[in-house]
Amino acid sequence: MTMSPLQWTLLGMAAAVALLYGLWVVIPVLHGLPWIPTGRERIRRALEMARVRPGEIVYDLGAGDGRVLVMAAREFGAQAVGIEASPLHCAVAWLRALFSGSLSRVRVRRGNFFRADLRDADVVFAYLTSRHVLRLQPQLERQLRPGTRVVTISFDFPDWQPAAFDKKDLIFLYRMPPDAGGLGTFLAKQDLPLSR
Numbered sequence: 427m428t429m430s431p432l433q434w435t436l437l438g439m440a441a442a443v444a445l446l447y448g449l450w451v452v453i454p455v456l457h458g459l460p461w462i463p464t465g466r467e468r469i470r471r472a473l474e475m476a477r478v479r480p481g482e483i484v485y486d487l488g489a490g491d492g493r494v495l496v497m498a499a500r501e502f503g504a505q506a507v508g509i510e511a512s513p514l515h516c517a518v519a520w521l522r523a524l525f526s527g528s529l530s531r532v533r534v535r536r537g538n539f540f541r542a543d544l545r546d547a548d549v550v551f552a553y554l555t556s557r558h559v560l561r562l563q564p565q566l567e568r569q570l571r572p573g574t575r576v577v578t579i580s581f582d583f584p585d586w587q588p589a590a591f592d593k594k595d596l597i598f599l600y601r602m603p604p605d606a607g608g609l610g611t612f613l614a615k616q617d618l619p620l621s622r
């Protein structure tokens with residue numbers, strides 16, 4: 427059976443879509459971080475907790491499609507820097523910044539954030555897995571200056587006591603250098619009644 431030109435075209439399009447989807451999913455997984463998008467309200471809440479101010483530099487570690495970068499730039503007036511391993515995600519993040527009108531305040535860097543220089547950060551945003559915490563913690567302790575805020579979604583640093591915690595959205599805020607302890611220490615200081 428021979429295929430018509432239309433069938434060849436459809437087959438080529440299907441192969442291209444499969445390839446792009448594979449790159450979208452596989453490259454982040456190869457770096458140990460599956461792409462899981464964060465909802466807009468949760469991002470906004472995290473940036474509000476970090477008290478991002480106009481002109482501050484916000485880093486998004488594992489920037490994905492750039493939604494944190496664009497929100498930090500457009501709604502908070504920040505200079506946003508995304509570090510992302512996947513070239514496809516970098517391209518999408520750049521396009522998102524371009525079409526949102528915030529490209530002048532957004533930079534997307536392709537690379538491994540474990541090797542990135544974060545010393546100029548005012549705020550570091552991270553939505554990672556708990557597996558990466560132990561590797562990321564010493565890098566942040568070495569590079570971030572006092573007063574820098576670190577805001578994380580869905581994971582905490584077990585050796586660091588948060589400065590604030592949003593139980594509903596599972597957002598943790600830390601100020602460098604963080605106090606020793608952990609979430610338990612933070613909750614104990616809040617003098618919250620025990621669950622019944």
